Amino acid sequence: MIRCESILMQYGETPALDHVEVDVRDRATTVILGGSGSGKTTLLRIMAGLVQPTDGRVWFEGEDLAHIPRKRLYELRQYMGMVFQYSALLNSLNVYDNVAFALHEHSKLDESIIHTIVTMKLEQVGLRGLEHLMPSQLSGGMAKRVALARAIAIDPKVVFFDEPTSGLDPISAAVIISLIRDMTNKMRMTSVVVTHDVEAGLSIADHVVLLWQGRVIAKGAPENIRNSTDERVCQFVEGRPDGPIPFSRSTTSYIDDLMHKPGTVRLET
Amino acid sequence: MTAMVNTLGLMGRNFLLMLQRLGDIATLSASSLRLLVASPWQGRHIVMQIYALGVGSLVIIAITGAFTGMVLSLQGYYTLAKFGSESLLGSAVALSIIRELGPVLGALMITGRAGSSITAEIGIMRVTEQVDALEMMAINPRARIIMPRIIATTLSVPLLIAIFDVIGIGAGYVVGVDLLGVNPGSFVAEMQAKVTTEDINTGWIKAVSFGFLIGVICTYIGYRATPTTEGVGKATTQAVVITSVGILMLDYILTSFFL
Numbered sequence: 282m283i284r285c286e287s288i289l290m291q292y293g294e295t296p297a298l299d300h301v302e303v304d305v306r307d308r309a310t311t312v313i314l315g316g317s318g319s320g321k322t323t324l325l326r327i328m329a330g331l332v333q334p335t336d337g338r339v340w341f342e343g344e345d346l347a348h349i350p351r352k353r354l355y356e357l358r359q360y361m362g363m364v365f366q367y368s369a370l371l372n373s374l375n376v377y378d379n380v381a382f383a384l385h386e387h388s389k390l391d392e393s394i395i396h397t398i399v400t401m402k403l404e405q406v407g408l409r410g411l412e413h414l415m416p417s418q419l420s421g422g423m424a425k426r427v428a429l430a431r432a433i434a435i436d437p438k439v440v441f442f443d444e445p446t447s448g449l450d451p452i453s454a455a456v457i458i459s460l461i462r463d464m465t466n467k468m469r470m471t472s473v474v475v476t477h478d479v480e481a482g483l484s485i486a487d488h489v490v491l492l493w494q495g496r497v498i499a500k501g502a503p504e505n506i507r508n509s510t511d512e513r514v515c516q517f518v519e520g521r522p523d524g525p526i527p528f529s530r531s532t533t534s535y536i537d538d539l540m541h542k543p544g545t546v547r548l549e550t
Numbered sequence: 551m552t553a554m555v556n557t558l559g560l561m562g563r564n565f566l567l568m569l570q571r572l573g574d575i576a577t578l579s580a581s582s583l584r585l586l587v588a589s590p591w592q593g594r595h596i597v598m599q600i601y602a603l604g605v606g607s608l609v610i611i612a613i614t615g616a617f618t619g620m621v622l623s624l625q626g627y628y629t630l631a632k633f634g635s636e637s638l639l640g641s642a643v644a645l646s647i648i649r650e651l652g653p654v655l656g657a658l659m660i661t662g663r664a665g666s667s668i669t670a671e672i673g674i675m676r677v678t679e680q681v682d683a684l685e686m687m688a689i690n691p692r693a694r695i696i697m698p699r700i701i702a703t704t705l706s707v708p709l710l711i712a713i714f715d716v717i718g719i720g721a722g723y724v725v726g727v728d729l730l731g732v733n734p735g736s737f738v739a740e741m742q743a744k745v746t747t748e749d750i751n752t753g754w755i756k757a758v759s760f761g762f763l764i765g766v767i768c769t770y771i772g773y774r775a776t777p778t779t780e781g782v783g784k785a786t787t788q789a790v791v792i793t794s795v796g797i798l799m800l801d802y803i804l805t806s807f808f809l
């Protein structure tokens with residue numbers, strides 16, 4: 282369904298994504314795992330055509346997202362939904378209008394039908410009855426659930442989730458996780474889930490991609506990831522503080538920095 | 551020596567930066583004109599923006615207009631009295647307000663009140679990924695966010711300035727006639743005799759141009775703000791400064807054109 286071919290994304294000197302190859306299969310859940318700053322959000326935005334990669338191609342059902350006119354991209358967007366990391370609800374509209382937004386904009390449906398759809402979607406995320414609230418009146422977790430309802434309001438073929446469970450209490454997180462699983466299994470949707478929650482990620486995945494510093498270090502079925510012998514994969518999956526993946530991002534010597542040696546911060550003398 | 555070189559370098563860099571900004575604004579105007587023509591009509595959103603920007607600025611415009619008219623009348627009386635021509639006060643106040651002070655002061659006040667909020671609002675929409683959310687829902691964010699605001703300022707700034715003018719002249723009348731004792735008949739008659747359609751058109755053209763300028767600069771600076779909280783703060787200040795300077799520069803150009 283979506284194919285990323287040797288994606289390179291350069292923000293500064295060090296690439297945020299380096300020759301990343303990902304295949305998102307139709308009607309399956311692809312989970313992109315990785316630590317903070319490993320390039321997950323960037324990859325998701327590239328897949329959705331929100332940003333252009335510095336190099337490489339993204340194929341969405343055989344069409345190259347970087348080389349189609351905006352009009353066609355917008356047609357394809359009717360098959361995509363996205364749940365943003367920080368919800369991104371339109372803060373001038375209430376919950377109802379946020380969820381109904383795409384329907385109001387692009388469909389000629391009767392308001393009573395739109396009302397029914399919105400009610401169903403809000404019921405799915407457990408927020409029916411809160412239609413009149415403004416985004417500023419919602420907690421982070423509630424906003425995320427509204428964002429999910431909004432993403433699935435148009436019944437897209439593929440839904441992109443950026444950290445769907447971060448900021449949620451364990452019960453809401455479990456509900457969202459089972460909702461994503463149902464979407465794939467019962468409603469036959471395609472999901473791409475970005476997360477650093479290893480357990481939740483592996484439990485819903487059909488296919489896992491593990492990112493580390495902008496590179497894919499492992500991919501395959503969740504069992505393969507769990508049973509991997511690669512030191513870096515094991516460390517990430519088991520969540521060990523020490524191992525080949527350093528916690529610290531510093532490249533200079535700690536002692537030198539503390540002593541103000543040349544090449545680091547210098548004291549005025 | 552090095553200090554001097556540094557200062558010169560800094561001045562040069564700032565000059566280049568300013569040139570780059572001016573060039574930016576010129577291309578912005580061109581591309582937003584294209585956007586106006588190419589985007590689908592956004593009637594409802596334009597009305598909403600006119601309400602938010604126009605109606606929201608009414609009070610500040612009324613207050614500034616009143617005080618401008620009052621001080622003009624006071625100051626003008628003082629000068630005119632020296633030549634014994636207090637009867638000209640009506641035309642002096644009306645002409646200065648209609649041709650110059652109404653458009654410029656009005657536009658500057660609107661920049662501070664509405665322009666800054668346009669930039670901040672759009673910047674925040676970027677920080678919170680609302681712009682990307684629109685894009686994901688197949689809405690062209692530039693057409694939806696920028697276009698209605700440019701049209702709204704271009705339409706509502708002239709109307710606000712017309713209100714400024716009326717209130718300013720009225721306040722000038724009150725101060726001149728009731729406080730300073732100018733003959734009411736000559737105040738009005740002089741004004742009617744000296745203010746021509748051309749003066750009023752000059753005011754209109756300035757007002758429309760300033761409205762367009764406020765819309766273009768404030769929306770684009772907000773849209774291009776670095777999407778962080780500091781970025782939005784900086785962009786807001788920048789938008790007010792650049793728009794205000796732009797208004798004064800454009801005013802000089804337009805005035806020299808119409809005199």
Ligand SMILES: Nc1ncnc2c1ncn2[C@@H]1O[C@H](COP(=O)(O)OP(=O)(O)OP(=O)(O)O)[C@@H](O)[C@H]1O
Binds near residue numbers: 315317319322323366
């Ligand atoms: N717009 C941008 N400009 C410059 N650098 C960026 C930009 N967006 C991301 N980066 C850089 O790219 C790298 C990857 O960022 P990204 O947001 O994709 O990480 P992430 O995996 O989503 O992290 P997190 O789990 O914290 O959300 C980071 O080092 C970040 O600094």
Ligand SMILES: [Mg+2]
Binds near residue numbers: 321322323366443
């Ligand atoms: Mg992220």
